[in-house]
């Protein structure tokens with residue numbers, strides 16, 4: 415077994431040492447151990463992924479519990495998005511969060527709703543934020559972790575990536591970010607938020623020290639790329655142009671390239687907006703099915719992207 419830690423592959427021997435350490439940790443905490451306590455242990459003991467575990471005992475986590483029947487109802491219910499103001503009163507219909515998750519998400523992407531990258535991307539919410547900014551891409555992403563995981567692997571940061579659905583979930587959030595990015599040209603993470611403590615990473619993590627102000631120049635550890643024969647960490651600003659890594663998404667139509675094609679900019683934003691609305695917005699319920707399936711303009715963009723890839727212009731494809 416090889417495990418990634420701090421961007422390095424560690425040896426079997428080290429993993430074994432970790433296992434012994436975990437056993438010791440389980441012994442100390444006993445069988446009625448709960449999830450919160452478990453998060454302070456290593457997870458090497460786990461034999462299978464837990465989805466919607468109902469008992470948060472150590473042994474259930476070790477053996478893996480699969481209560482996937484709870485996932486679909488939980489994705490449909492999401493009563494956390496209640497349409498109440500802070501006094502518990504119903505908020506006006508035009509400001510209400512839409513009924514389905516897809517509709518809520520489509521609002522976040524449409525131009526004119528959340529026009530700053532900070533508001534769109536992070537769950538950071540301060541006294542200066544507008545009420546509409548209390549919902550963000552990160553927020554919806556967080557909720558999905560909880561709705562899928564219950565008290566299983568997906569709900570817990572150190573274990574979520576062990577559930578294969580994690581990778582589909584994150585690929586989808588990359589796609590949603592790409593849609594926002596291409597409908598909001600010029601609105602990007604700043605190189606640095608020097609002096610603006612709203613963007614300080616308060617708790618820090620193993621690569622970012624406490625209260626660091628994060629921006630476009632912050633290292634995205636543990637992801638490295640090669641520059642002149644050396645491995646250097648990716649930064650947010652290096653990944654804005656996703657097409658250079660050899661992929662794009664259907665709803666982007668022609669706008670799969672960064673920077674934006676200025677000539678067709680407004681027309682293309684209009685087309686993406688329309689496609690997002692038709693696929694996810696409230697309008698989709700009223701559209702005839704045939705129209706929803708009209709993919710012509712989207713396919714044109716994809717075809718162009720495929721040709722670009724085939725011509726071998728993307729260096730990363732040779733990796």
Ligand SMILES: N[C@@H](CC1=CC(=O)C(=O)C=C1)C(=O)O
Pocket residue numbers: 555556557559560568569570571572574575
């Ligand atoms: N910790 C997030 C949920 C969550 C986010 C993740 O990125 C993750 O990997 C697992 C769980 C929250 O409090 O809502």
